[in-house]
Amino acid sequence: MEQTLSIIKPDAVQKGVIGKIIDRFESNGLKIAAVKKLQLSECDAKAFYAVHKERPFFGELVKFMISGPVVVMVLEGENAVIKNRDLMGATNPKEAKAGTIRADFAESIDANAIHGSDSKENAKIEIEFFFSKREIY
Numbered sequence: 001m002e003q004t005l006s007i008i009k010p011d012a013v014q015k016g017v018i019g020k021i022i023d024r025f026e027s028n029g030l031k032i033a034a035v036k037k038l039q040l041s042e043c044d045a046k047a048f049y050a051v052h053k054e055r056p057f058f059g060e061l062v063k064f065m066i067s068g069p070v071v072v073m074v075l076e077g078e079n080a081v082i083k084n085r086d087l088m089g090a091t092n093p094k095e096a097k098a099g100t101i102r103a104d105f106a107e108s109i110d111a112n113a114i115h116g117s118d119s120k121e122n123a124k125i126e127i128e129f130f131f132s133k134r135e136i137y
């Protein structure tokens with residue numbers, strides 16, 4: 001069964017929509033194989049988003065991701081990577097399709113409620129960043 005990494009970002013945790021977002025996954029065939037709430041350090045956030053380090057928004061992205069606690073999850077199901085990306089909606093919530101998580105819960109391109117792995121390869125790397133084998137069921 002395919003797995004992917006999801007992060008409920010600080011804006012959505014602050015808004016109190018953790019349960020509503022998890023319901024989107026469970027109602028659409030994705031199981032929560034692992035879940036934890038944590039506060040990222042600056043060092044963690046920089047390492048996690050290292051692929052974006054040359055982008056102009058990198059500093060803002062790191063600052064935002066450490067602005068409050070996040071909920072990190074492993075989602076499991078058939079075609080979990082693509083299914084999760086479909087449920088999330090476009091990076092910019094203003095361009096996200098109606099009914100997607102970002103259309104319904106996000107305000108702006110930087111505070112956009114959720115992260116999801118963009119490929120199977122990155123999902124594996126991102127899952128290993130946050131979880132040990134014995135934390136995933």
Ligand code: IDP
Nearest residue numbers: 052057061090091109110111112114115116118
């Ligand atoms: P994704 O989260 O939809 O995969 P990426 O292109 O991987 O989008 O970008 C990672 C994160 O960086 C986005 O979720 C968003 O929070 C932030 N980001 C991306 N593009 C911009 C931008 O143009 N301005 C500000 N923040 C951005």
Ligand code: MG
Nearest residue numbers: 115116117118
């Ligand atoms: Mg991405």
